[in-house]
Amino acid sequence: MKIKVLNLTIFLLLIIGCGGKRQADNESFITIDVTANYPTKELILQDFMDVEYVLLETSDDFICEGFLLAVGKEIIILRNWIDDGDIFIFNRNGKGLRKINRKGQGGGDYLHPTKIVLDENNEEIFILDYISKKVVVYDLYGQFKRRLNNDNPRYTDMFHYFDDTDFFISYDHSMDHVHIKAKESYHAIISKSDRSIIRNINIPYKEVKATAAYLLEGETIWSERFNYNAIIPHKNNFILSLPASDTAYTYFPDHSLLPFMVRTPSIQTMDPEVFLFPQILTDNYYFFHKVIKHKWESVSPSPFQRSQLVYDRKEKSIYKCTVYNDDFANKKTVDLSQQELVGNDIAFWGIYGAEVLVESYKNGDLKGRLKEIAATLDAEDNPVIMLVKHKQ
Numbered sequence: 001m002k003i004k005v006l007n008l009t010i011f012l013l014l015i016i017g018c019g020g021k022r023q024a025d026n027e028s029f030i031t032i033d034v035t036a037n038y039p040t041k042e043l044i045l046q047d048f049m050d051v052e053y054v055l056l057e058t059s060d061d062f063i064c065e066g067f068l069l070a071v072g073k074e075i076i077i078l079r080n081w082i083d084d085g086d087i088f089i090f091n092r093n094g095k096g097l098r099k100i101n102r103k104g105q106g107g108g109d110y111l112h113p114t115k116i117v118l119d120e121n122n123e124e125i126f127i128l129d130y131i132s133k134k135v136v137v138y139d140l141y142g143q144f145k146r147r148l149n150n151d152n153p154r155y156t157d158m159f160h161y162f163d164d165t166d167f168f169i170s171y172d173h174s175m176d177h178v179h180i181k182a183k184e185s186y187h188a189i190i191s192k193s194d195r196s197i198i199r200n201i202n203i204p205y206k207e208v209k210a211t212a213a214y215l216l217e218g219e220t221i222w223s224e225r226f227n228y229n230a231i232i233p234h235k236n237n238f239i240l241s242l243p244a245s246d247t248a249y250t251y252f253p254d255h256s257l258l259p260f261m262v263r264t265p266s267i268q269t270m271d272p273e274v275f276l277f278p279q280i281l282t283d284n285y286y287f288f289h290k291v292i293k294h295k296w297e298s299v300s301p302s303p304f305q306r307s308q309l310v311y312d313r314k315e316k317s318i319y320k321c322t323v324y325n326d327d328f329a330n331k332k333t334v335d336l337s338q339q340e341l342v343g344n345d346i347a348f349w350g351i352y353g354a355e356v357l358v359e360s361y362k363n364g365d366l367k368g369r370l371k372e373i374a375a376t377l378d379a380e381d382n383p384v385i386m387l388v389k390h391k392q
Helices: 002-019 021-026 354-362 368-374
Strands: 030-033 040-044 049-055 067-071 075-079 086-091 096-101 115-119 124-129 134-139 144-148 155-160 167-172 187-191 197-201 213-217 220-224 231-234 237-240 247-251 257-264 273-281 285-293 304-312 317-325 332-334 346-352 384-390
Touching: 030 304, 040 304, 049 368, 067 115, 067 346, 075 115, 075 384, 115 155, 124 155, 155 187, 155 231, 167 231, 231 273, 257 273, 273 346, 346 354, 354 368
Parallel strands: 030 257, 040 317
Antiparallel strands: 049 384, 067 075, 075 086, 086 096, 115 124, 124 134, 134 144, 155 167, 167 187, 187 197, 213 220, 231 237, 237 247, 247 257, 273 285, 285 304, 304 317, 317 332, 346 384
């Protein structure tokens, strides 16, 4: 095993040596031992990120539960947590602009708006409907424009491919499920016009390692999986991960790959399996989502044990990490571990219910802008959305 690790390290160093200035800009890869007992670090969110709060307007037409789907320069798009088909468009100040509902069985409809990619330049929204395995495209007023074909129905995570207006970079989540046949490639560049694969991006791995867990109780099959980001926009490039790979890579516009993070020991050798994914990447810190997949013997508790690691870029050290929102006087934690990305400029988002904020305000637990907003709230109002952005 020591020889294999040494050979891997030499191989990666040779790749880095060939990278020249590009690797210097990308900095050398990080090695993380997922079995190590790292010291603890506490961080204040506002010390390294900018925080914006959006108070969603409440009216009879805009009763929104606050599940954020996309963020643009001018608008934000949300849906309810319940599966009612409503999609809400607010401006960045929280004023309701319009509500769309195209839930149905027709070719221009969707069953469940799982994710949305916003293209403000072309005034289009791409709705990923995982249930019906299709992508439906509308204008910003909810008028149907086209439907993308179903040749590659499992490519779900999608981001605009660099500055190119014709393509997405996408990820196929089928590796999450152990009963799906293994594929050579799970990342791809796909066309925005017909969803066809333009280029596959191959990340090497040995055997599939499913992130889903299954439990049979009598005649009932339970399943559970955890969220992770297999694609992260970062410094004009992308960080690509795969559950079965020990290496996360930086993907460049010329289609080259260089190691970003290497985990040890190999996921292929572990029982129970310990997964590690890059999650939130900032100028000062790289946050990682660590998940231990235990044997699932009963519906409760969950088979997944989650924690958060951080790499301090100045200290070049790794820590277990807790992040606090400084707008709460009582050290309110911020969970970065399962954040889904909603836009290239937004690192992650959060939600605070109006009832919780009203109670916190009465108890004197709020500060700053959040205190100002809570002072105007009624407990029945729409929630407040927290947008966390990279510092300018």
